Amino acid sequence: xxxxLLLALALLTTAVAGVGIATAARGGxxxxxxxxxxxxxxxxxxxxxxxxxxxxxxTGGIAPFSLTNAKSAQAHAQAIALVTxxxxxxxxxxxxxxPAYEGQSHRILTAAELSLIQRWVQxxxxxxxxxxxxPQSSASSAPGTPMVLxxxxxxxxxxxxGGTDDYHCFLLDPKLAQNSFVTSAVVKPQHAALVHHVILFxxxxxxxxxxxxxxxxxxGNGWTCFGGPGLSETRASSDTVxxxxxxxxxxxxxxxxxxxxxxxxxxTGVLVHSGDLVxxxxxxxxxxxxxxxLTDRSSAILRVTPQATxxxxxxxxxxxxxxxxxxxxxxxxxxxxxxxAAYNAEVKQYGADAAVLPIGLLYLCHETLAQAQGTTSxxxxxxxxxxxxxxxxxxxxxxxxxxxxxxxxxxxxxIPHWSFHWQDAYxxxxxxxxxxxxxxxxxxxxxxxxxxxxxxxGKPLQPRYVLWGEGTTDEMCLGLLQVASR
Numbered sequence: 001x002x003x004x005l006l007l008a009l010a011l012l013t014t015a016v017a018g019v020g021i022a023t024a025a026r027g028g029x030x031x032x033x034x035x036x037x038x039x040x041x042x043x044x045x046x047x048x049x050x051x052x053x054x055x056x057x058x059t060g061g062i063a064p065f066s067l068t069n070a071k072s073a074q075a076h077a078q079a080i081a082l083v084t085x086x087x088x089x090x091x092x093x094x095x096x097x098x099p100a101y102e103g104q105s106h107r108i109l110t111a112a113e114l115s116l117i118q119r120w121v122q123x124x125x126x127x128x129x130x131x132x133x134x135p136q137s138s139a140s141s142a143p144g145t146p147m148v149l150x151x152x153x154x155x156x157x158x159x160x161x162g163g164t165d166d167y168h169c170f171l172l173d174p175k176l177a178q179n180s181f182v183t184s185a186v187v188k189p190q191h192a193a194l195v196h197h198v199i200l201f202x203x204x205x206x207x208x209x210x211x212x213x214x215x216x217x218x219x220g221n222g223w224t225c226f227g228g229p230g231l232s233e234t235r236a237s238s239d240t241v242x243x244x245x246x247x248x249x250x251x252x253x254x255x256x257x258x259x260x261x262x263x264x265x266x267x268t269g270v271l272v273h274s275g276d277l278v279x280x281x282x283x284x285x286x287x288x289x290x291x292x293x294l295t296d297r298s299s300a301i302l303r304v305t306p307q308a309t310x311x312x313x314x315x316x317x318x319x320x321x322x323x324x325x326x327x328x329x330x331x332x333x334x335x336x337x338x339x340x341a342a343y344n345a346e347v348k349q350y351g352a353d354a355a356v357l358p359i360g361l362l363y364l365c366h367e368t369l370a371q372a373q374g375t376t377s378x379x380x381x382x383x384x385x386x387x388x389x390x391x392x393x394x395x396x397x398x399x400x401x402x403x404x405x406x407x408x409x410x411x412x413x414x415i416p417h418w419s420f421h422w423q424d425a426y427x428x429x430x431x432x433x434x435x436x437x438x439x440x441x442x443x444x445x446x447x448x449x450x451x452x453x454x455x456x457x458g459k460p461l462q463p464r465y466v467l468w469g470e471g472t473t474d475e476m477c478l479g480l481l482q483v484a485s486r
Contacts, residue, residue: 039123040116042070046133048113049073051106054089055135055260062192062257062421068134070127077125078129084109084117090327091258095416097134100429102265122388142183142263144305147174149278152220154295157194157284160224163349164286164456165196165471169225171215172200172278174302181269181312184303185253186262189282190296196285196472198396200252200300202270203277207249209233211277227354229279242384243319244483246364251317252278252302254480258422265390265427268484269305278302285472308415313484315390320405320440320479322379323361323372326448326466335465339369343467350470358467377477378443387434391482393425394418394442397475398454399466402445405479408438412481425482433486444477 049057049067056380057067067073073080083089092108109117113300120126151170158166189195203211210231214223223230228248244250252270264270272278282298305312309381328337335341346355362372365379392413394403397420404414413426434440446466453460454473466475 001301039126040120041126041128042073042120042130042197043119043128045068045073045120046131048109048116050135052109052113052132056315058135069132070130070229074127077121081118082123083094084114089306091419092413092424092434093417093419093422094426095414097411097415098426099411099432101426102429103261103427107260119333121150124238139184140184140263140303142303143310144181144183144303146301146303148299148301148320149174149280150299151222151280153204153454154297155221156295157229157286159286160349163471164473165349166284166286167224167226167350167470168212168214168222168284169229170222170280170282171211171220172280172300174272174276174278174304176272176274176276176304179271179273179307181263181271181307181314182252182302182304183269183312184263186301187253187255187259187298188301189255189298191294192257194284194286194294195255195290195298196283196352197257198255198283198298198300199281200254201229201231201249201279201281202252203229203249203279204273208275208277211279225281226350227357229281231279244316246319246321248317248319249279251480253300254393255425257420259424261425261427264315264482265431267313268315268390269310270316271307283472286452287472297387301438315482315484318387318389318440318481318483320379320381320442321361321364321468322377322442322444322477323358323365323367324377324444324466324468324475324477325358325369326375326399326445326446326475327373328463328465329449332450332463334462336462339465339467342465344466346469346474348359354470358469361468375446375448376443378441379448379477380439380441383434383438383440384436386436387483388486389428389432389434389481389483391425391427393423393480394444395423395476395478395480396420396444396446397472399446399448399452399475400444400477401447403477403479404443404475405481406441407432407434411481425480427482434483440479442477443478446475 057063059066065072065076090107103181114292149172155168185200187198280300343355392405394405394413394415396403396418400418402416403418405412448463448466450463453463461473468476
């Protein structure tokens with residue numbers, strides 16, 4: 001569906017451009033000449049682009065072209081008119097059945113802004129004074145003092161077991177002399193095309209010694225960490241299956257492509273204790289670096305404030321995963337279409353600990369293999385203590401098409417047209433309370449058809465049986481909540 005949409009947009013863009021050229025060629029009527037004479041110039045639309053477009057549409061940004069100057073914007077004017085009119089850009093992924101989120105108005109064009117852009121394009125996309133623009137400042141309004149954390153050394157990602165992914169953990173020391181709240185976290189991937197996602201974990205208690213020992217073995221270069229940061233005190237097990245984070249260490253923050261939300265909700269923070277360490281887990285996707293020449297030294301900027309001087313509500317992570325058991329599509333068969341082949345491939349690429357996750361998810365979600373197999377995955381977890389839900393996010397990979405997270409049937413987040421390249425965390429305008437006995441549910445839909453396979457080396461992969469896995473070309477179905485006790 002995604003590829004068909006892109007093709008349709010390309011054809012529509014060509015058609016729209018052709019209409020514009022034809023109209024101009026006819027010489028136009030007096031009305032057309034008047035419209036162009038009165039049309040807004042770049043000077044009028046540039047502030048809208050600065051607020052809502054150029055954080056991505058800039059040199060080095062995730063978007064395919066820059067909109068920081070009038071010349072580039074003029075060259076793409078017809079496409080801009082089309083994708084804004086269709087509400088494809090700026091991207092806002094939650095569907096209309098999702099609740100209201102903080103900052104939503106800054107991510108969506110108003111009717112007046114949309115009209116302004118359309119009139120600018122229809123009037124010939126005039127450059128006006130043609131002054132260059134920059135993204136509007138996204139300076140943090142969260143309380144506290146910023147600190148920059150980065151690994152001691154650059155790292156060259158490499159694959160294991162013939163895969164195209166590398167999970168590597170780096171040890172970062174915030175050197176906290178007292179318990180502090182993290183109120184904002186900005187992750188800065190050095191190579192956004194190489195970095196699939198980043199998670200910042202809080203290593204506390206016995207995990208501090210674990211993390212130091214793992215890092216020391218590599219001479220301070222970090223360690224491989226498929227499936228989790230590998231800290232013994234918080235490994236998932238049958239004893240931790242009822243815990244909010246399923247035994248994983250507390251998440252401080254995370255980054256995924258498209259992420260722009262850095263400040264935590266006002267009045268909240270993630271509590272990090274004196275002497276704690278930060279473990280930065282980076283998932284490198286090597287599909288865009290086939291020669292393995294790039295090195296990476298991604299960093300994080302945390303804003304921290306002492307617990308003793310604030311009265312913030314501590315937030316914690318609640319994980320809501322579902323099994324992924326995608327059979328080969330109808331009419332496709334072969335050795336890669338068996339579950340055993342998929343499991344053995346994960347053992348080879350990521351190790352036995354990571355490969356056992358698909359089995360653990362069946363246990364967590366009380367499903368048999370037969371129940372879980374199909375193109376829709378779902379899992380429900382029962383709330384076991386009074387919670388207040390502040391934030392929600394979803395995560396899938398390249399075969400995902402739809403994800404929904406609900407509380408007792410009430411939608412907390414629904415992304416009906418999933419795009420791997422536009423992921424974010426969403427903070428609710430009005431936090432939602434959950435009580436013991438309530439049900440949280442995540443539901444994901446996937447497309448494993450031949451036309452929807454990941455592209456590797458310019459070619460689509462052959463369809464295969466797909467499990468929950470660590471790689472970009474595997475899949476996940478994961479809901480994440482930021483919650484507080486109440």
